[in-house]
Amino acid sequence: MDEKRSETDTARNLVIGGTGLVGGYIVEQLLRVGQRPFVLSRSHRSTPGVDWFRGDLEKPESLKFPAFTTLFCTADAILLANALPRLFNLSLKRIVVFSSTSVLTKQDTEVEAEREMIGKLADAERAIAAACEQHNVGWTILRPTLIYAEGRDTNITPLSRLIRRFKFMPLVGGAPGLRQPVHAEDLAIGALAAASSRAAINKFYSLPGAETLSYREMIGRIFDGLGMPRRTIPVPPLLWRAGFFLAKPLYPDANVAMGIRMMKDMTFDSTPAMRDFGWNPRAFNLAFDRHDDPTT
Template sequence: MDAKIETEPGSSLVIGGTGLVGGYIVEHLVRRGERPQVLSRSQRDGPGIHWCRGDLTQPDPLTLPPFATLYCTADAILLADRLPRLFSPPLKRVVVFSSTSVLTKQDTEVASEQETIRKLTDAERRIAAACEQQNVGWTILRPTLIYSEGRDTNITPLSRLIRRFGFMPLVGGASGLRQPVHAEDLAIGAIAAASSPAAVNKTYALPGGGETLTYREMIGRIFDGLRLPRRTVSVPPLLWRAAFGLAKPLFPGANVAMGIRMMKDMTFDSTPAIEDFGWNPRKFNPVFD
């Protein structure tokens, strides 16, 4: 990705550095010659990384060496509560991951999702307000559907279902539009945003690059990545609702709204991110071993 980097890299703290996107951030910072600090709940070690033990969910004070840039790929709701204790004179930039779900799930019928979206929206507001009060530049990044073959909780579970059953049920033709985005591209984008003055005090959607797919085509490419023939079964929405209780054991962690959303467009404009920090993610062509 063509990043617009206009400031010298400094010391960084990555919260969520053992997770999917955070792990890629750490990897790319090390490649750039940094020795990033990574906050972890358990004691760890590794070359080129300064591991700091701590937990955002605990009230214990965090004793950390100075850092100039804070990346958070962990729960933004937890960060909003703890951020005031992380401010120090060297800190200049805060880059936080949220989700486009704050927009796409506003009309969700699932009570737990409603509560999560309310809390996440409030967390974004509090993070921005706290940073501005301390004269620290902030950037909030809202990815679309995150994937990294074999590791994510969005695309990979679908690939496992397809591999197991050989087909995929699609609700109402699954015409809703999607823009899957690779976790590594998000990491590259976060580092670029942290280095771009144009990205200060802004919120960006980060959709996948180059194309917009129907949910049906996205599923088709998962079949392709598994080297399996595309086999889908169209399910009318009313039948999906009626049958979901029986089918739920086949889709652990799913809810009825997930199927209904196959018909809903969830797309976003990447132009601001392209212009401000060179956002240029890969197309969706997953490959599964």
């Protein structure tokens, strides 16, 4: 019994990406269960219950930590693959890394830069798995779908701000493509569960949300969460392509392919994650506050 207690007391977790959305929730979850995590940051930080370490994945030589048993990484998996040799230690038993379902859905994208990035991400996944197996460390790679957390994410929240500003949303081809948005906090809970599951060792998992919605209905739910009437305008794909430069102000960071993907199904099977570590995400019901809008 004393030996088991000693192992629990000395077990430590390192979170890379702990200043980000999902990583921040992982830190919160660890604190909630009485853990004191190590967390990497590029700048000086101070948080009760957290041991912060300054460093940068892009500069592997800056990564210096005491021994830890579990690594959670929500930062760029491509950078992690390059830095991983600096992170192995004799105590390390498990690594849980976040990638993206884009590895599966964007392989044939018409945007060359996206294809290159997806190729690098797929290579990084393979490199992480191979390095872990070489060091006898159990790995799990999680591929979430469309991540959201009202007012904080880079997927749903920007759409909400466009809707607030323009009071309507153009939908290419009526936007019938299916989506499964997933909350960032659910991903954090899932990551901790995966790290504790022997069944999840050395496996990839897609992590979709609880509901499968058309892109059109997903946008409708955003209107609902803002307390605004649903106002959408169907745009024929040919017109979208021809008038993309006119539509650019509505989507300042967009490309043509983003609109075309509104018509494409992007759905994944959550059964393996449910079976192996109890994946149980929430339904897609939004509630935005006024402070979520930077213009108010």
